[in-house]
Amino acid sequence: MPDTHEDLDTREDDVALRVRAIESLLIEKGLVQPAALAAIVETYETKIGPHNGAQVVARAWTDPAFKARLLSNATGAIAELGFSGVQGEDMVVVENTPTVHNMVVCTLCSCYPWPTLGLPPNWYKSAPYRARVVIDPRGVLSEFGVDLPPEKEVRVWDSNAELRYLVLPERPAGTEGMDAAALAALVTRDAMIGTGVAAAAGAGGAP
Amino acid sequence: MSHMAPDAGWLGGLAPPSMPGDPSGPVFREPWEAQAFALAVALHRAGHFTWPEWVAVISAEIRRAQAEGDPDLGSTYYRHWLAALEKIVVAKSLADDVDLRLRRLECAAHPPGKHNHPARREPIRVG
Numbered sequence: 001m002p003d004t005h006e007d008l009d010t011r012e013d014d015v016a017l018r019v020r021a022i023e024s025l026l027i028e029k030g031l032v033q034p035a036a037l038a039a040i041v042e043t044y045e046t047k048i049g050p051h052n053g054a055q056v057v058a059r060a061w062t063d064p065a066f067k068a069r070l071l072s073n074a075t076g077a078i079a080e081l082g083f084s085g086v087q088g089e090d091m092v093v094v095e096n097t098p099t100v101h102n103m104v105v106c107t108l109c110s111c112y113p114w115p116t117l118g119l120p121p122n123w124y125k126s127a128p129y130r131a132r133v134v135i136d137p138r139g140v141l142s143e144f145g146v147d148l149p150p151e152k153e154v155r156v157w158d159s160n161a162e163l164r165y166l167v168l169p170e171r172p173a174g175t176e177g178m179d180a181a182a183l184a185a186l187v188t189r190d191a192m193i194g195t196g197v198a199a200a201a202g203a204g205g206a207p
Numbered sequence: 208m209s210h211m212a213p214d215a216g217w218l219g220g221l222a223p224p225s226m227p228g229d230p231s232g233p234v235f236r237e238p239w240e241a242q243a244f245a246l247a248v249a250l251h252r253a254g255h256f257t258w259p260e261w262v263a264v265i266s267a268e269i270r271r272a273q274a275e276g277d278p279d280l281g282s283t284y285y286r287h288w289l290a291a292l293e294k295i296v297v298a299k300s301l302a303d304d305v306d307l308r309l310r311r312l313e314c315a316a317h318p319p320g321k322h323n324h325p326a327r328r329e330p331i332r333v334g
Contacts, residue, residue: 015239015285015286015289016237016238016239017311017314017315018289018293018311019239019242019243019246019289020239020242020314021307021310021311021313021314022246022289022292022293022296022302022307022310023242023246024310024314025302025306025307025310026246026250026296026301026302029301029302031250031253031255031301031302032246032249032250032253033249036245036249036252037242037245037246037249038245040244040245040248040249041235041241041242041244041245044241044244045235045241086248086251086252086258087258089258108262108266108269109262109265109266109269110284111262119244121281122280122281122282122284123281124281125281125284126279126280126281127273127278127279127280128280160262161258161259161261161262161263162259
């Protein structure tokens with residue numbers, strides 16, 4: 001018996017086998033192309049992520065006309081920056097203010113604005129988040145380290161297959177002199193979901 | 208559900224700080240997750256189904272899994288995704304259920320790497 005890769009073979013479990021089967025069948029039928037599949041994976045692993053949404057937020061903080069367009073026609077305004085595609089077709093941006101804090105969930109599964117935020121974090125897809133954010137949003141926020149004053153209203157928005165919400169966080173105090181690029185570094189993924197707030201000036205946000 | 212009690216510290220191990228490798232969101236934990244993800248997106252882009260159609264199928268899969276005892280903590284998400292992919296492909300007549308089963312058997316009989324490729328511990332070409 002020659003020395004083979006057999007020890008690797010036994011580790012392929014059922015799900016990987018099922019994916020390999022359906023992929024090979026769909027490729028054979030010409031319904032998908034291997035190069036297109038590789039491009040999709042590469043794009044979502046490296047090019048699409050919350051840094052896109054952070055650029056949208058920073059632009060809104062520094063350009064009142066853009067902000068007005070963003071709040072009236074989010075899909076179009078976001079497309080101006082080149083962020084569009086699957087799960088970004090019908091965007092709605094909700095603005096945090098001194099009196100209102102917005103947060104987003106998909107109560108049914110995990111609808112999420114991919115072009116601006118990438119793929120959702122594990123907790124966003126979890127049943128406890130999906131259920132609990134509706135029942136006790138302030139408790140959830142507290143678990144994320146965000147404690148809101150009781151007089152601040154919390155609004156929870158339900159993203160679905162037709163439209164997805166993005167939160168426009170409040171611009172942190174002390175950032176008046178900063179340009180859009182520096183501001184974008186303060187905008188975290190969670191701030192745009194509404195489970196966080198933008199980082200203070202001098203602190204780092206999401207990559 | 209008891210694990211959603213307001214004082215249960217429900218996020219526990221799910222909270223962002225304890226999610227290594229997930230500072231910005233898009234993480235496939237294993238290659239098959241990325242492959243399954245890309246297949247559904249590619250079929251949608253090619254016009255084989257709308258995104259609301261896809262969401263209807265995957266949310267039904269999630270509900271079915273929950274009913275069967277899956278705690279649905281996010282870690283099984285791409286299993287639901289794969290099950291939805293298999294269902295929508297058959298429902299849209301893109302592939303036949305029997306063909307899919309047969310292909311699984313073929314793939315099981317021919318695992319990747321099992322091609323009698325001996326290890327060579329010397330250079331195979333020096334020049």
